[in-house]
Amino acid sequence: MEVVPTKTHIALLASPGMGHLIPVLELGQRFAVHHRFLVTIFVVTTNASTAKSQLPLYSSYRDLLNIVFLPPVDVSDLVTDSMAIVSQLVLIMRHAMPILRTEIAELKPCPSALMVDLFGTEAFKIAEEFGMLKYMFDTGNAWFLALSLYYPHQDETNKHGHVYLHKPLNIPGCAPLEYEDTVDLYFQPEDRALQDDFAKMGLDMARADGILVNSWEYLEPKTLKALRDPNLLGRLSSVPVHPVGPLIRPAKPVKDPVSRSAALDWLDLQPAGSVLYVSFGSGGTLTADQLTELAWGLELSQQRFVWVVRPPIEGSAFGSFFRQDKRTEDGTPDYLPDGFVSRTREVGLVVEMWAPQTEVLAHQSVGGFLSHCGWNSTLESIINGVPMICWPLYAEQGMNTAVLTDHLGMATRAREVGPGGVVGREVIEKAIRRVMDEDEEHGRLARAKVLELKHSAEVALAKGGSSHGSLERVAKECKTGRTDLRERARGA
Numbered sequence: 001m002e003v004v005p006t007k008t009h010i011a012l013l014a015s016p017g018m019g020h021l022i023p024v025l026e027l028g029q030r031f032a033v034h035h036r037f038l039v040t041i042f043v044v045t046t047n048a049s050t051a052k053s054q055l056p057l058y059s060s061y062r063d064l065l066n067i068v069f070l071p072p073v074d075v076s077d078l079v080t081d082s083m084a085i086v087s088q089l090v091l092i093m094r095h096a097m098p099i100l101r102t103e104i105a106e107l108k109p110c111p112s113a114l115m116v117d118l119f120g121t122e123a124f125k126i127a128e129e130f131g132m133l134k135y136m137f138d139t140g141n142a143w144f145l146a147l148s149l150y151y152p153h154q155d156e157t158n159k160h161g162h163v164y165l166h167k168p169l170n171i172p173g174c175a176p177l178e179y180e181d182t183v184d185l186y187f188q189p190e191d192r193a194l195q196d197d198f199a200k201m202g203l204d205m206a207r208a209d210g211i212l213v214n215s216w217e218y219l220e221p222k223t224l225k226a227l228r229d230p231n232l233l234g235r236l237s238s239v240p241v242h243p244v245g246p247l248i249r250p251a252k253p254v255k256d257p258v259s260r261s262a263a264l265d266w267l268d269l270q271p272a273g274s275v276l277y278v279s280f281g282s283g284g285t286l287t288a289d290q291l292t293e294l295a296w297g298l299e300l301s302q303q304r305f306v307w308v309v310r311p312p313i314e315g316s317a318f319g320s321f322f323r324q325d326k327r328t329e330d331g332t333p334d335y336l337p338d339g340f341v342s343r344t345r346e347v348g349l350v351v352e353m354w355a356p357q358t359e360v361l362a363h364q365s366v367g368g369f370l371s372h373c374g375w376n377s378t379l380e381s382i383i384n385g386v387p388m389i390c391w392p393l394y395a396e397q398g399m400n401t402a403v404l405t406d407h408l409g410m411a412t413r414a415r416e417v418g419p420g421g422v423v424g425r426e427v428i429e430k431a432i433r434r435v436m437d438e439d440e441e442h443g444r445l446a447r448a449k450v451l452e453l454k455h456s457a458e459v460a461l462a463k464g465g466s467s468h469g470s471l472e473r474v475a476k477e478c479k480t481g482r483t484d485l486r487e488r489a490r491g492a
Helices: 018-035 048-053 055-059 085-105 118-129 142-153 156-165 192-205 221-228 262-268 288-301 357-361 375-383 397-408 425-436 441-461 466-480 482-491
Strands: 009-014 038-043 066-069 113-116 133-138 210-213 241-243 275-279 304-309 348-352 366-371 388-390 411-413
Touching (some): 009 018, 018 038, 018 466, 085 118, 113 118, 118 133, 118 192, 133 142, 142 210, 142 221, 142 241, 142 397, 210 466, 262 304, 262 348, 262 357, 275 425, 288 425, 357 366, 357 375, 375 397, 375 441, 388 397, 388 425, 397 411, 411 441, 425 441, 441 466
Parallel strands (some): 009 038, 038 066, 113 133, 210 241, 275 304, 275 366, 304 348, 366 388, 388 411
16 A cells, blocks of 8 residues: 655744734745645734734635634733833743643644744744754844844944944944944843843844745845854854745735725726835834824825825824824815825825735836835835835834845935924925936836846746745755754764
8 A cells, every 4th residue: 555655744933913924924835835845833912803803814825824823912911111012022922832832732743843933932942842943934134134143242342332322233244234224122222121032032043953034145145145154143153044035925916896905996097107105014103293294295296196094103282192083074084184185186095004015016006115114015015126215113124224225225215304203294205206206317226126126036936046945955954854954963
């Protein structure tokens, strides 16, 4: 009787947040489709309603992946108002570990490997207990990975100069990190818990059997070289680094008129490349004063736009709370300038709270993207050949902005911040025109560069490409298992 070989089984762990979840789902799908693996994905949730709201996203993956929602983790009694988001995520993931261990113990067959994102490295202890290979999947770029690995070992003089004197932070073999682009970590030097949490993550990932990163060789050659060089960052960690990106959710045609977004219908009526898409992601929100300036900047630019707008996070002198259902006579939300919708009706569309971003960016009418520069949004822009205006808000988004503007030249940013930290309408208007106006040289160069990067991404993911090859190597390790990896390490 013919013996049917057992499929390789791997497990992935996603921490809360769409920026982590989507790349993890895409990575799992690639192992399932291209390598015929059994793939279980554990999703850490903070409440049941959040998990329920995300069900439509999971539906397209369920035929290929075993998706397990871990019971919601409640750490509200441990979280303070001043606690950094990084520390909150670390706390949530730490309290999810016993639940994860129980779930892994029940899996048959036991996975040969466990892949976690940045906030899941404490799960490496569980992987070791069950004899699984352990991988870290950096859902961001290689430059942020370099900073993460370097942070526990950084020179104190270098750190002091960056934090207190605002000098560039020198990361061995990489572009220096300017203070204006630095991560939240360096804005809060007094937060010892935050510093310790980030240092521990850097040390933990250096214990992995491999690190996957959502980037590709052509995009960040200098940084990837530094990560592998034993005289540079490679001396801090001998862990192999595998660029496997870009991993994003592909756009899907929506033909059903009932489920199709009004934004896509509106875009169908616009000229090719004429529309600026404005969105700050699922968690990005501006102040009331900044929303006002952005609205005026859009109006003054006279460019077509689709703006996904959310109520402000804090009020101006007129109050701090806004009702989403309040409107002026022309339908303008009450947190935007009076008459804004009427005055821009011929050229713009205001969409409240959400739009199908992947499909919007893939639409032929979109010619620019004003974004918070989360890495997911950045990759979606590149893969669709859309130049960007960068408006970073938090986390590593300043680093992403520097990559896009200073390193790659596919984006611009509004640098001039006025009183109260608000970017003025004239600055916003100028930035929009630089990218969208066909007569602007900067826009022409940015469009050419992003098309070059789009092509390089397609080549990297294709059979024989660098990212395809990286995934092949990791898949082979997962098939072979921990025993063979240890033997090869001893032989080396």
